[in-house]
Amino acid sequence: MSELPEMIHAGRIIPLYPSGEVLKSEGLDSRGFRKILYSALEKLKGKIPEILPNEIVKRRGLILREESYREIHFPTDENSLDTAKYRLKYEELFYFNLLIEHKKKEREKIKRVLWPLPESETANKVRKNLPFQLTEDQNSALQKIKELTNKEQPIAVLLQGDVGSGKTLVALLTALRYIDNQIQVCMVAPTEILARQHYQTILSFLGNMPFLGIELLVGKEPKKNRYEKLYRIKKGDTLFVIGTHSVFQEDVYFSELGLVIIDEQHKFGVDQRETLRSKGKNPDILAMTATPIPRTLCLTLYGDLDLLTIKSKPKGRMPIQTKWFQEDRREGIYKSIRKYVSSGRQCYIVYPLVEESEKVDLKSCIEAYEYLKHEIFPDFEVGLVHGKMEVEEKDRVMREFSKNRIQILVSTTVIEVGIDVPNSTVMVIEHADRFGISQLHQLRGRVGRGDQESFCILMTDSKVTEDAKVRLEAMVNFSDGFALSEIDLQLRGPGELMGVRQSGLPDFKIADLRKDSNLIELTREDATLFGNPGDLEKEEIRGRFSEGRLLFSN
Template sequence: MHSSRCTGRARKRRPRSAGSGSPLTSCCCSRSGSRGARGSARRRWRHRKALPFALTPHQEQAIRELDGDLARTVPMQRLLQGDVGSGKTVVALYALLRAVENGRQGALMAPTETLAEQHFLTIEGLCSELDVTCALLTSATPKGEREQALGADVVVGTHALIQKDVELRDLAVAVVDEQHRFGVEQRRALTEGRSPHVLHMTATPIPRTLALTVYGDLAVSEIAKPPAMRKPVITSWIPEEKAPEAYRRLQRLLDDGRQAYVVCPLVEASETTQARAAEQEAERLRRAELKGYRIGCLHGRLKPADRRELMSQFKSRDLDVLVATTVIEVGVDVPNSTVMIVQEADRFGLAQLHQLRGRVGRGAEQSYCLLVSRTKEELTEAAQTRLQALVATTDGFELAEVDLDLRGGGQLLGTRQAGISDLKFARLRADRPLLERARTLAASLVDESGPLQDEVDALFADTDPAALA
């Protein structure tokens, strides 16, 4: 296909070529069995009664979709999309309790100890009301308590859940929170050797996730709206020379009793990079723009107990400003904090920036996010696109589409999560309508032994089925 005449013919035939591979891929994504999770409606009713609030219509719809998946014997692979604070955890708890109804076990894996602890504190009280045992398992859990934790009905944990010496009792439902923070191999390790139902939760799907969603391996539930009292975060992108002015404006909000985050890319200054460091920035702000205000510095090198103490001070308003690294990306909920300033924002990825922004806007007050970077002329085109996208939208799926364009869809049949897609003709965004048609067709073809069967078997002969999980 190199001559101009051949190129013309290729363009005419491309939709057929693009579509021809799609049902094959979709068929394999439709193959995969798990025991259903049918259970008593009585405990589900008690679960709802125990909640201190009414579920939103979007949460109710997500639960109905989960019920449909859990009643089937094919393992659920569902993506629960919703911005931070939209109420995903309650829906996840519902799925975990469905496993317990059947005398089996549920597990929730979070990327950080801070987030795992927050999830545990959120659901442990509800579980105890329902006579469901709940345990926390992290790298800090003493060895003597690990075995007891693994026998609980619901286990909440970090990467500690996927260590070689960890054996879950009888896993029926696995929830992976902030799944963009885990690699393919890590997510697979939680379900390896089992066939549990899997619920992936995220506020910003990574490109591979978006691609597999199109191809049918992941069904999507969306909690589209946060609680009615919350206002969208206003995001602005400013050059470094305007940062002092931003801090002066911040002072007025601090004087009104609000709090703020300042995010830096590094913990401490490095000889190999000019990136701004949290420790040095905290010291500079104490001497300069924010002199007289109470400033704390939070990063991953602090001991867990020290991190918890700092966060406790910030939540109780004993600190005005928290200078931090991306350790606050997930698991931090302080409604009174209404301003975030991200230094050198061009050094962060799109998913990171979206998650960081989600730390503000969690109360009824208007919140703001300021992205500080070098001048546009000094940035790469990709960095400019990322920052412009964040200013333009707060929608996680829209941002994932931008990320897909920038990074590529990765390997659908492998573990590489970004880069050039391994599809020969179909393009994930340009051919979206065609791919969705292929997905619909695949559902009717998966149990058919027709003319495509040999091609499907040949296409996936060397593919590890677990790579599609």
């Protein structure tokens, strides 16, 4: 080691390696690591095999693997360093996309058992009774799903839509093609409020049509009620089940489950999705999200799914005016709320509630409710809803609000997704700097659902962090959830954006989902053309990704 050339430590671009006090005491600081790596690379000269296909190396102008290892640790110059990084990023993403392609091909081996009708008489009646026309994106999504369900393989679709774009209606019209053929459909939502909202929305779309056997299956309900529901589901009398995590339980059996609809699917784990799939007969999967996901994340997380996007909003909706105000504008805001509520409109006032400070946050929300109810808006009905309330009380408050018997609703983020009260035109978000972009956008989506002008007011103290400032300014300047998701990705990174625990994000060592979007597309294209992975490719995938170890364990 002592004979290694000094030039690896000076007079060139030198690598710095993370270390700690214990490692440094053993001589393993950056200098020590450089010595070890230089020595290792010298010993391995001519012995590091090329693992990428020659055709790809030539077509993409990649340097060889051995050269990339040498240049990333001891680069000749900046250009050589960039070339080495590019090669290693390509390699990592290529093998990941081979894994995605393998999953797609394995799914294509599964054969369809239950076939939906090409056309649904009930769906056609629903469409005729709608007081509006479907958007171009909705029609396009329905047509694409119809084409996919004509195939012999069960479908796996991710339907992305911005807030208020009409995904639930697309899901219902799709579901009716199964129900009209006596095939069961199960729609699962992450919260009871959202499940109940879907249930009510779907009943309202169906109007006075013949009973289709729709059942709501949620957490707490009398044993006798639950038993009777489970019996009807098992027997096949219930054709449409809408529920929460309760549908995953072992005592839930279906007779002919052919379509699984998973709303806000990123809030469910892979195991939960597979549990529901296993309850059916090779059912189709329609996953939905109202949280727009950046394209690079979509390709990485859900590359084995068919991606459909709904961007356009129903005609007649006015854009939401978003304003960022500080404490000195509070009196003026309360005055504006009085004006709008006096004219017959409704208002949300939302407070943050996070696990780390749950008790304090809840106390602040309840105290604010008391103050607003008695001191600020004594002439109006003010309601309160939060996650710790009993389900029956939450439902009662939401029903009263939807009927305009409550004009001002003070709440935590339990109203973030799925609440649809078109008469609500004002949303005030307190301590808005404590929310992420995605959550702010979801909350804003609770207003602007009718034909009246709507407002979203972001309230903060006078001092906010630089990151918070970027988030708040983005909310003021952008209404498109997909544009906001790209900003959010740059700010927080993929793990924070999706929630690492359930997202299934791969542990990339060098590729960066924020910066390498072009390379993700390129390697996806090459992996698609490559074909089935052989033993060498499987070994690489198994060594790199936890999902690969599960798939290729034998």
